[in-house]
Amino acid sequence: MAPPVKPASADELAKQQRSISVAEFFEKNKHLLGFDSPTRGIVTTVKEAIDNALDACEEAGVLPDIYLGIFRMEGDIFKVVVEDNGPGIVPDNIPYVFGKLLYGSRFHQIRQSRGQQGIGISAAVLYAQLTSGRPTLVISRCGSDRPAYRFRIQIKTETNEPEILEKEETTWDRIHGTRIEIEFKSSLTARKRLVEYLRYTSVVNPHARIRVELDGEAILFDRASDEPIIPPQAILPHPHGVELGELKRIAAGSTEPLELFLVNSFSRVGQKTATEILGLAGLKPNKKASTLSPDDLAKLQVAMQQAKVPPPLGGQCLSPIGEVLIRQGLEKEYEFDFCSARTRPASVYHGHPFIVEAAIGYGGKLESEGTARIMRFANRVPLMYQQGACAITGCISSVNWKTYSISQSGLPTGPVLLLIHVASTNVPFTSESKDAIASIPDIEREVTLALQELGRDLKTFLSRRDKSRQTEERARAICAIIPEIAEKISETIEKPVPDISPIEGQIMKRLVAKKKTENGTVTISLQNYTAHALDLTLYIITSDDLKKAEPEAVFIEEMDPDHSGVWQIRLAAGENWRVTYQGTGNGMIDIRGVDEKKKVVVDLDRS
Amino acid sequence: MAPPVKPASADELAKQQRSISVAEFFEKNKHLLGFDSPTRGIVTTVKEAIDNALDACEEAGVLPDIYLGIFRMEGDIFKVVVEDNGPGIVPDNIPYVFGKLLYGSRFHQIRQSRGQQGIGISAAVLYAQLTSGRPTLVISRCGSDRPAYRFRIQIKTETNEPEILEKEETTWDRIHGTRIEIEFKSSLTARKRLVEYLRYTSVVNPHARIRVELDGEAILFDRASDEPIIPPQAILPHPHGVELGELKRIAAGSTEPLELFLVNSFSRVGQKTATEILGLAGLKPNKKASTLSPDDLAKLQVAMQQAKVPPPLGGQCLSPIGEVLIRQGLEKEYEFDFCSARTRPASVYHGHPFIVEAAIGYGGKLESEGTARIMRFANRVPLMYQQGACAITGCISSVNWKTYSISQSGLPTGPVLLLIHVASTNVPFTSESKDAIASIPDIEREVTLALQELGRDLKTFLSRRDKSRQTEERARAICAIIPEIAEKISETIEKPVPDISPIEGQIMKRLVAKKKTENGTVTISLQNYTAHALDLTLYIITSDDLKKAEPEAVFIEEMDPDHSGVWQIRLAAGENWRVTYQGTGNGMIDIRGVDEKKKVVVDLDRS
Known part of the structure; x- marks a missing residue:
């Protein structure tokens, strides 16, 4: 049985009252920082290190060139190495940047940045020493006229102060930049999510190159743009x-x-x-x-x-990705049937400027069944966890997608992708792990407006597509009965059945190619019934002599027994063209430069 | 146009790198502490102050007697006053307890307590000085031999250190306890939630009396039990x-x-x-x-x-509410048709002991339509916000309620209430505002098991209810044709129609009362056909003389022109009883002590 408990007096309680260091607090509540499990720890660590690297490069106006290495050490210990070509960190500050929670350069500035709190990377150092017992290695160099320094650092949990276990000048082949090596207990169960984080990061940071060595596998996320991002400027409070x-x-x-x-x-x-x-x-x-x-x-x-004060200038302190880059990044990956993006005008919550950007993609490589794919970003950082707790998800669910011809069960369903980016001088996350955006009515309104605009765009596309499908179906139906009509009429007027392909081509809006041989003269004619100009290439492979064809081929290759000739033709909408040559009309023709579905080839010699 | 931005060098960045005080951090991220809006601020402040008061009383082995006052001051400023009869706080520590974030007595102990982090009440002080500019008043006294002290305190945000604006000895009518007065910008829009918080708190803290003065209205949440809670004991790490x-x-x-x-x-x-x-x-x-x-x-x-180590002893460091108290608290409020509660055995996550308790209520005052009502608790504290982000809600949604005859659309629907209490030495909240429990597999498993047990209980009740309804319907159908059968038979055998009420009583399992007057003798007979003993009271109101009735009445009142007589009868199951008196049989009879539905009164004089 438990011993009887003696009630405590104020004096006894006073003895227990004491300061809690912020490192102790977060060591005990490490799930608040995204370190709730070894599996997740690796994603969080990589994310914090890469966010820092991207921020540093941006501030220095450098195109980021980042190396990420993940190595399995003994047992369940993993080593994460992140190296950047940023401006470096001066040696006096290195212990604090990595060895003290709540230390940083971006907290007191009003501008968009990935890191804001001065917690993330030190939290990784704390998690490392807690689970592997090992200090973190940092190498940094600030320019060609400065030496590189190498540190081994850990955090004194009781005081939240850095403890320097090793500090020495060293040589390093990078002129400026920072390298960090962290070892902690983890697993690669979240490998897929890790790669997803890197891919998403690459989509919204097209100026960054990230070279990855993931437990033996090399992956390159190359830059899609050579323009460095103009770092947002700090502004005064509104x-x-x-x-x-x-x-x-x-x-x-x-x-x-x-x-x-x-x-x-x-x-x-x-x-x-x-x-x-x-x-x-x-x-x-x-x-x-x-x-x-x-x-x-x-x-x-x-x-x-x-007082009436104009809203803060978002353009100055915020750095949206932009509609073009968002669309490019997504279309490269998913080859959508349709894609639309929106960058909303800057807005304000509690005096903090923010911009919402959103994109919708439909079809392409997306799965046609199941819930829509959702990509959330805050200040160009992908949000990988806690989708359910995020205000963005709430907004998506509360839009009535059926209005936009999309099925819905809570979230929209079908081959739909939604990307939402919230950029702000102070993103209101639901916790220090920065996984989800808190429910702030001003932000929710902007997200909803963006989604509704995109919904309308998609609806327009879907109804046009349906309409054109309908038209095509009707045309197909008509074309199906034309031959019968033609035959009937021929019978009645006692004439041979005419060639009906031009009519079919016209109705179906296609390119019609016809080959006919009469009296030793081969004629190949092209008629462009589509609504667009076509740049076509005609290939003829035959044993007939093509050298005297009219017009002349741009290229003839003589093989035995066949020859091939190539013609290049530009045909405006409605225009026609023909080539003739002497021969038996044997062999085959091929036409490139027009969709297969938009092409009718009629070989009258063979029909 | 924005001026060109000069890239920053490592030296320039170094100038911006500095420490962030934890008070600065939470001032900027006040939504993490539950201060995202003035409306919510009042709920959070009351919650933090009352949690502290309850913890202090528990530690000192005192039955909590708490006063809460909420007063509207000028403009949108509100004053919250909370006073307790706890052990008091020694004067040297008062400035730190209220004027420094991350200072407390419970962080370093492994045992269940409401407050854990040493953040809550100082956060309220911080929010007050931020929104109203006013310091917080604290009065505390530690016993009859000590003076009371009165402080005015605020927090130096840049350093997270207390600033004492006033400190003086004072007189106070409480011998021991603490009073706090906080003024901040707020509104009473959340009044309903505030009262709900207090009611829920009272349900799971039956030993507490909370007197409330809410903007002019007085509400008392009185104690339901005079047993002080035995404070859980601190244990060593597992x-x-x-x-x-x-x-x-x-x-x-x-x-x-x-x-x-x-x-x-x-x-x-x-x-x-x-x-x-x-x-x-x-x-x-x-x-x-x-x-x-x-x-x-x-x-x-x-x-x-x-190594094989037995799990931590939850009984020592945890203080579950208990199945009986949970049921009592809920049934008082909702008058359920059915209620069941479970306290699961102690379990462990990451070495922290925890216990899950849960209850299900059905019918009664619950609305029959819509989503089930969910009451979440952690360490005897109601969780009022972020239901959607809570692991508990996730568990409820992922149970297949249809198996237990309850409809479901995500959450269960219909007249259902679910209460879940997670008690732990370290409750893993999703943020410092302590609104939602993080998704920890070990805890989720226990919650799910508890819910499944309750679901089975409810299913048993529902199927029994349906069965008894069925039985009753059948009996009703039989009773409906008995008179016709009786009549038919009487006709055939040429006898008068018999009194069929005993048969009906027997089939329907009821108490049958019969009144009959023959030759100036009135007979009232009772037959108990139910399965239980009945304690009945018979009232007769008539102008007949009741004084000579057999057996004698226990009480007779003579009114003009009527008299009333009272008999008290205990009837075992199957037993019968009768009373006779001389007269005309006028007036009426009434029987108490049996459900109306279980009673058949046949007045043969009038039929």
């Missing part, structure tokens, strides 16, 4: 998103009179807006911001919310 | 859940030889298990734990996982 506590802090640090303070400390505030704000607050423009009483500050904050 | 990094730390702090170290530092490890572990690891029992090499430590950790 007045509509400033809470009282924050205003208090900014004002306390200012030496300026109120009007200047407003213009210089906030985004989109000019002279006129500043005057309006101060008027609403009943405050004098020349009063020092730092001397405001709590009451005055409260009035100022209310006035800042009420 | 060998199966220890990661290498953690083992390294524990070993470094030990002065003992290995065998003693294992027995004294881990839960469920005795001499025998220690020997087994050391044998597997190939280590000598008398080697000092602190002198182990990294390799030895790794071997030891592997051996600790492999």
Whole structure:
């Protein structure tokens, strides 16, 4: 039996009260950082390291050239190596960047970046030392005039401070960049998801080259564009998103009179807006911001919310992917029957600018059954887990897809792919692992609007396709009875059955090729009944002599016993063309440059 | 046009790299703590304050007596006051408990508690100063021999350290306890959810009294039990859940030889298990734990996982609610037709003990249409948000409810309520706001098993109910034709139609009461055809004289012109009873003590 429990007094409880280091907190709650299982740990680690590499290259204006190596060590220990050609990290800061949670360069800046929190890569270091007991190796170099440094680092969990186990100058063949080697307990069960993460990353970062060595297999995700991304610029806070506590802090640090303070400390505030704000607050423009009483500050904050201020300029601090690149990336992969993309105008939630981009793909390599494929991105980073908990998924489910001729059971079903990218200076994730976007009404509205626009596009495509299918079916029906009609009429008027292929071609909107031999003269004629110009290549393989054909072939090859001749012909819509030569009409013809379905070849010599 | 962006060098980036205080981090990511909107802020604040109060009372072995006041101040500022009769907090620690994130007494202990992280209440203080600019007031006293102290506290966001704006000795009518007053921007839109949170809290904490003053309205959630909860005891870590990094730390702090170290530092490890572990690891029992090499430590950790160790004792460190209390709490509220509850045996995930409890209710006050009502709890705290993101909801959806005769569309539908309580020394929440439980296979398995057991219980009830309905319908059909049969037979044998009520009573298993007057003698007879003993009260209201009735009435009241008499009768199953008196048989009779549906009263004088 359990011993009786003695109630605790305040003094006894006081002895147990103490600080918790943020490293201790996340070591215990490692699932919050995406380290809930060894299987997932490898995806999270790769993601954090590659996100950092891409951010660093972008900031330095360098085209990213990233190496990822994943090696199975003894037992269930894996080593992940990530190397980039970024600007490098100065040696004094290396221990903190990798050995301290909540340390980074992007947290205090208002602009789009992949990493925001200064947690991710240190969390991987923490997870490594927890599961494998091994410190992390970092090599970094900041330029040709600087040496490379090599560190072995771990985190003192109790204090969240870095512990440097080794630091030395070293030589390195990269002029600038950073290499990290992390060893931890894991498995390759999530291999498919890992490759998917890399492919998705490559789609939305067409300027990056990622070379991968995955447990013996080499994979290259090459760059599709040689334009480096222009890194988004940091902006000042927007007045509509400033809470009282924050205003208090900014004002306390200012030496300026109120009007200047407003213009210089906030985004989109000019002279006129500043005057309006101060008027609403009943405050004098020349009063020092730092001397405001709590009451005055409260009035100022209310006035800042009420004043008309233009929304933040998303174009400056955000870096959307763009409709063209999204479509290119997707079509390369899926060869859709139809694809449409949208980049919505910049919008704002709680003062944070954001842009929603979305794309829909239909048909092609997509499976025709089952739930739609969903690709979620935040700040150009693929979101690989917790689809069900993500606001994006919620928006997709709540759109009425049946309106757009797509079946639905919660999510849309059928050969449909949806890509959604949310870019923001502060993406509201549901947890530190950055897997899912929290449910923020302003963002949900934009996602829904984008999806509805795409739905309308798809509906237009589907109804056009259905219409053209219908037309074709009707034409097919007519063509099926034409021969009978022709025969009947011939009988009645006692004439031979005419060649009905031109009529068929006309109805079906096709290219009709006809070959006929009369009195030792072979005639091959082409009639373009389609609605478009055609660039055609005609091949004739025969034992007849083609050298004297009219018009002349562009190329003749003499083989024994056959010869082949090649003609290149441009035929406008409705135009026709013919070639004649002397002979028996033996052999065969082939025409390239038009879809098989759009071509009727009639060999009258053989019919 | 945006100015051209200058690529950053490593040196420029280094200037931007700096520490992020945990308060800054959570100020920016306040949605992670449940402060995503002013509406929600009030629920989160109340929840954090009341969780703390309940934890403190439990630790001190005190029956919780909690006061909650919510007052609308000027504008959209609300004041939340929470006062408890806990042990109080010593004055030196007050600033840290309320003015520093990640400070607390329960993080480092392995036992079930509501608060675990030392974040919640300080987060509310942070949110208050951010939105209203106002510091938080705390009054606390630790006993009759101590003065009370009054503090005004806020958090220095940049450093996550408390700032004491006021500290003074004061008088207070509570001998021990703590009072907190927090003012922040909010709204009462979530009033219904707030009351729901309090009601649910009261259901799973039957020992607590919570007095509420909600913007002018008083609500009392009184205690249903006078037994204080025995606070769960802290236990040592279980060998199966220890990661290498953690083992390294524990070993470094030990002065003992290995065998003693294992027995004294881990839960469920005795001499025998220690020997087994050391044998597997190939280590000598008398080697000092602190002198182990990294390799030895790794071997030891592997051996600790492999050795057979009994699971942690959940009974010691966990405090489940219990099947009886869960059923009582629910039935009081919903008056179910059927209710069943289960407390599963203690189990373990990643070395953390946990217990799943669940209950199912059917019918009663539940709405008969729509999705089942789901009540989620973790460590006796109701989970009010993010139902969709919770592993519990996932488990409910993936059970095949149709097997248990319940319709389903994702979640089960119909008049069904499901309650699930997960109690653990470390509940794996999906975020710091503690709204949803992360998807951990071991926990999901236990939840699913509990739900399946309950489903079987419900199915048994439903099929019995259907069967008894069927039986009753059949009986009703027979009773409907009995009079006709009786009449037919009477005609044939030329006798008067007999009284068929006893037959009907027998078939329908009812109490049959018959009144008959013959020759100035009134007879009232009762026949108990039910399967149970009945305690009945017979009322007769008549102008006949009841004083000479046989047997005598227990009570007679004489009114003008009528008298009423009362008899109390215990009738075993199958037994009968009668009373006779002289008179005309006028007036009426009434019988209490048996369900209306189970009673047939035949007044032969009137038929």
